[in-house]
Structures are given as C-alpha cells and as structure tokens.
C-alpha cells in the first residue's frame with residue numbers, strides 16, 4: 218500500500234500538495250473537510266479542485282464522502298506523502314525505496330540522501346513512518362487533554378508525537394550511545410542512518426558474553442544521559458563485529474518516570490532472558506541493574 222504512495226508521490230504537483238495540506242489543516246476542525254473550505258484554502262478554482270480531488274481519491278491518498286455533505290479527509294497515505302514532501306524539500310531525503318521492515322507501530326523504508334558536497338556519494342538512509350492509531354489515543358489523551366473531542370484527528374497527534382519522541386531520543390543519545398544517527402523528522406516520519414550489522418535475532422554470535430556486555434554498556438550510557446529505552450528486547454538490537462546498536466526509541470522514559478525501576482528491569486531482563494535461552498549466558502539481574510544505576514559511564 219505504502220509503496221504505491223511512493224510511486225504516486227513522483228506524479229504529484231504543487232497543487233496536489235496544497236490540497237493535501239488544506240485537508241490536513243482543515244482536519245483540526247472537521248472530521249470531513251468541506252469542499253468550500255478547500256476552495257478557500259487552496260485558491261484553486263472549484264472545477265479544477267474537484268478534478269484533482271477525484272484523482273487523489275482514486276490514488277488512495279485522500280478519502281471522500283458525500284454525506285452529510287461533500288467532504289474530504291486524509292489517513293496515513295496522505296500524511297506520509299506530506300511528510301515525504303517536506304523531507305525532500307529540506308534535502309533530508311532524495312529518494313525512497315522498498316520497505317525494509319515493519320513493526321506493530323511503524324513501516325520502515327530505505328531511502329537516499331544526496332551529499333552536501335557534489336563530490337561525495339549519496340547516503341543510504343532509513344525512513345521510519347510511525348503508525349499510531351486510535352488504540353494509542355488514550356495515552357495521548359492523558360498528555361493532551363484538549364484532544365478529547367477530536368478523536369478523528371487523534372492518529373495524527375499520536376503518530377507525530379511518537380516520531381518526535383524517537384527523534385528526540387536519538388539526538389540526545391547519539392553519538393555517546395550506539396544508536397542510528399538521526400537526520401531529520403517531520404510529521405510521523407523519522408530519517409536516520411542504517412543500523413550497522415544485522416538483527417540480533419537473525420545472527421549467530423560466536424562470543425555472546427562479549428555482546429551481552431556491550432548491550433549492557435549501551436543501556437548504562439543511555440541511563441547516565443537520563444534515558445531509559447522502556448521497550449528493549451532482542452528485536453530492537455543490531456550486532457556487528459565491533460559492537461551493537463539499539464533501535465526503536467519512541468517510548469523512552471526519563472528518570473522521573475514513576476515506573477522507572479520496573480521498566481529498566483524489564484529492558485535488562487528481556488535481553489538477559491534471550492541470551493540465557495539461546496546462549497546459556499548466566500548473570501545476576503540485580504548486579505547488572507546495580508551497575509547500570511551506580512557505576513561509572515562506560516566507554517563505547
């Protein structure tokens with residue numbers, strides 16, 4: 218589905234982007250943005266606007282209704298398109314390619330970024346589109362109470378907040394902690410470099426004790442910067458011959474979080490359980506937690 222959006226993205230013109238932006242802005246007030254509002258916002262004559270809207274609906278980036286009045290809304294396809302448009306304009310990406318991964322709450326694509334100097338090579342980047350839907354509305358509502366009567370817009374807030382939080386964590390952590398280098402963020406999209414190496418779950422480690430200690434070092438370094446992952450497991454860890462990289466940070470917490478001890482413990486315990494089951498690594502959980510909380514900052 219998203220791949221079609223990418224193909225379509227190449228065919229979009231400035232007026233299409235104006236229409237999508239108009240719907241995005243209108244959705245702060247309307248579940249279905251009325252056609253007249255779009256005429257006002259885009260200043261595109263209504264005949265042409267209507268023709269373009271039909272095309273956008275056909276391509277799946279806009280959704281239309283005729284009842285109780287003629288109105289339009291966007292969902293993730295349209296929102297991704299707006300994010301891509303901004304990221305391309307800023308020079309943070311120049312191309313988007315295949316899907317390389319997905320999670321419960323994201324779709325991840327590879328992409329390219331042009332170099333700052335013409336003599337350099339383009340960089341391969343990762344574009345992560347956050348997908349937080351109505352189900353995560355409740356947690357956002359607690360943070361932002363004014364959302365109560367804008368349920369139709371909640372996925373926008375939730376997915377944007379999630380992308381902002383991930384980008385924030387990465388910029389605070391990089392380069393002291395081994396995480397993908399952050400490049401940019403807009404709306405629900407985060408651009409970052411590829412994590413080095415391969416996924417821990419898909420790799421056979423010859424020296425599991427060493428890798429386990431490397432992961433603990435990174436957890437400790439993040440902790441010393443006031444950041445706890447809070448969703449760490451073997452699935453969010455990459456390994457390479459010189460070390461490890463931790464990914465997937467939108468749900469990170471700060472030391473003043475009421476459940477910090479419990480969540481730090483869960484992070485470490487998830488990793489320990491994996492290493493114990495697969496590689497028979499045997500360590501004491503309490504000692505590790507003590508070391509993370511009280512020891513000195515470790516070198517990478």
Ligand SMILES: Nc1ncnc2c1ncn2[C@@H]1O[C@H](COP(=O)(O)OP(=O)(O)OP(=O)(O)O)[C@@H](O)[C@H]1O
Pocket residue numbers: 317318319320321322323324325343345397409410411412413416452453464465466
């Ligand atoms: N920087 C990166 N480099 C390489 N691959 C990545 C990167 N970021 C994400 N991926 C790939 O995309 C997948 C999903 O990314 P991530 O774990 O960040 O998303 P998620 O939706 O939060 O996942 P979860 O299901 O754990 O909540 C990863 O498992 C990984 O395969």
Ligand SMILES: [Mg+2]
Pocket residue numbers: 320452453465
């Ligand atoms: Mg993940």
